Amino acid sequence: MKCDEVKSMQGAYLDSELDAKTSLEIAVHLRACAECARLFAEEQKLQARMRDGLSQGQRTVALWDQIERSVIAVSAPAARLGRAPAAAESVSGRTVLSALADKIRAGWNRSRWAWCALATAWGVILVLNLTAREAEGPRLVEKQLPQPSEVRLAAKQKWLLMADLAALGEPAPADKVKAARPSPRSDRRNENLNT
Amino acid sequence: MCETATSNADRFLALLKPIERELETYCRRLIWEPQEAADALQNTVMRALAAFDRYHGDASFRAWMFKILTHEAFALNRKHARIARHEFQLEPEELEGLAGTGGWDPSNSRPLSAGAFEEALEPALAAGLKTLTDTERAVLLLRAVGELRYREISASLEIPLGSVMGNLARARHKMRAYLARAERRNHLLKESGV
Numbered sequence: 001m002k003c004d005e006v007k008s009m010q011g012a013y014l015d016s017e018l019d020a021k022t023s024l025e026i027a028v029h030l031r032a033c034a035e036c037a038r039l040f041a042e043e044q045k046l047q048a049r050m051r052d053g054l055s056q057g058q059r060t061v062a063l064w065d066q067i068e069r070s071v072i073a074v075s076a077p078a079a080r081l082g083r084a085p086a087a088a089e090s091v092s093g094r095t096v097l098s099a100l101a102d103k104i105r106a107g108w109n110r111s112r113w114a115w116c117a118l119a120t121a122w123g124v125i126l127v128l129n130l131t132a133r134e135a136e137g138p139r140l141v142e143k144q145l146p147q148p149s150e151v152r153l154a155a156k157q158k159w160l161l162m163a164d165l166a167a168l169g170e171p172a173p174a175d176k177v178k179a180a181r182p183s184p185r186s187d188r189r190n191e192n193l194n195t
Numbered sequence: 196m197c198e199t200a201t202s203n204a205d206r207f208l209a210l211l212k213p214i215e216r217e218l219e220t221y222c223r224r225l226i227w228e229p230q231e232a233a234d235a236l237q238n239t240v241m242r243a244l245a246a247f248d249r250y251h252g253d254a255s256f257r258a259w260m261f262k263i264l265t266h267e268a269f270a271l272n273r274k275h276a277r278i279a280r281h282e283f284q285l286e287p288e289e290l291e292g293l294a295g296t297g298g299w300d301p302s303n304s305r306p307l308s309a310g311a312f313e314e315a316l317e318p319a320l321a322a323g324l325k326t327l328t329d330t331e332r333a334v335l336l337l338r339a340v341g342e343l344r345y346r347e348i349s350a351s352l353e354i355p356l357g358s359v360m361g362n363l364a365r366a367r368h369k370m371r372a373y374l375a376r377a378e379r380r381n382h383l384l385k386e387s388g389v
Contacts, residue, residue, distance in 0.1 A: 011364055015338065017345050046371055053320040054339040057220035063233050064215050067240050068208055074244060075204035 001029045006036055014044055207247055210256045211240065217257075218264055221340045224324060225268045225333060227275045235271055239264040261341045262351035265333055272329055323373035331366035334359055 006029050012018050013026050030037045108115065218239070223232045243250075243263050250259055324332055330352065337348045345363075349356045 011367065012345075012360065015345070046374070047367070049374075050320065050335075050367075050370060051339045053317050054224060054324075054336060055217070055220060057216065057223065059216040059219055060233075063219070063236065067237055068211075070237065071204055071208060071211075071240060071244055074241070 001025045003029075003033060003036055006030070006033075007039065010040060010043055014040070014047060203247065204244070207244055211243075211260070214257050214260060217340055217342075218260060221261065221336050222264055222268060224336050224340065225265070225272075225329075227272050231271050235264065235267045239267045242267070255343075255347060257341065258343055258347040258351055261337060261343065261347075265337075265351055269329060269333075319374055319377040320370075322377070323370045326369055326373055327366050330354070330358075331362045331369070334362040335366040335370070338363060 006013075006026050009018060009022065009026060013023060016023075018026070030040060219232070219236060222235050222239075223229060226232050226235055239260070243260055246263075250256065324335075327335065333352060334348055337343045337351060343351065345356055345359050349359045352359070354362075
């Protein structure tokens with residue numbers, strides 16, 4: 001391996017990101033090349049300084065206590081209501097359908113009497129609606145639809161009327177040819193032509 | 196069901212506790228506005244808890260949390276983009292001055308973050324960080340503070356592996372150059388007896 005090639009892989013080598021074979025080749029080169037070994041040693045020292053400097057810092061106890069309290073507070077209401085956050089459901093391997101069934105069951109358990117009252121109210125409304133329709137329905141039908149005999153009579157009258165009109169019939173206006181009245185301008189033009 | 200919700204939160208906290216220090220350090224280094232670090236961390240943890248069902252046990256929780264935190268910090272940095280641009284325009288000497296005086300100051304901060312976090316970063320490193328772009332800085336910090344592998348950094352920042360290596364190399368080059376300049380200046384100042 002040549003110096004340029006080794007230098008191009010300096011960062012990855014020092015971060016232990018290369019495969020074993022390449023790392024070994026670089027290590028062999030560094031043993032043989034003093035200049036590359038010096039550069040690598042300097043770079044390693046610099047990286048250690050940066051790593052140590054940048055990773056210094058303390059954990060703020062008050063901040064993390066508050067964050068952890070928030071996590072517990074967010075999770076607790078879900079647990080009290082009998083429903084876990086979405087995260088818990090997935091992690092425990094529940095399917096969406098079983099989660100939905102759980103939610104419906106929990107809702108039923110919470111307000112069983114309210115659901116019963118609602119169902120009864122709907123039932124009463126439905127019965128009242130049906131009985132009202134039975135009382136008014138036939139009358140409406142009688143009023144709006146004509147009897148078949150009436151329909152036949154009306155058709156007959158219409159046919160007779162059409163026959164009378166055909167017997168009296170005058171020629172259509174389109175058959176009459178109306179002579180066009182000459183306009184004053186065309187008269188003047190004719191006069192000019194004659195002269 | 197109740198037990199599931201509680202055990203889920205417990206499991207989340209058990210995974211979170213060992214990396215709290217690293218998350219906080221990373222956040223304070225990455226974010227432009229030190230006062231917003233507490234909000235960024237709080238939002239990150241809440242987002243992570245809400246999306247905990249999408250976290251697979253086989254993936255690295257550390258990398259997953261750093262990813263969410265990076266998005267949160269970038270969003271806040273974009274909000275303060277004008278301030279960031281202003282800082283980029285400053286000279287290195289001014290940047291170093293800023294790093295010395297403008298770091299996290301407990302007396303200026305809100306009571307929550309005023310407690311324990313200690314700005315231990317040496318001024319030259321802090322100023323050098325300000326010369327990096329957001330991505331370069333995130334890559335460098337994810338490697339140095341988060342100790343993530345290249346592949347994990349690639350997944351966290353949603354950039355190709357080659358870009359991770361490129362950004363890391365550029366970030367280190369800029370930091371190296373800046374630290375060398377700072378050391379030369381300090382050496383000159385010592386020689387002149389200032």
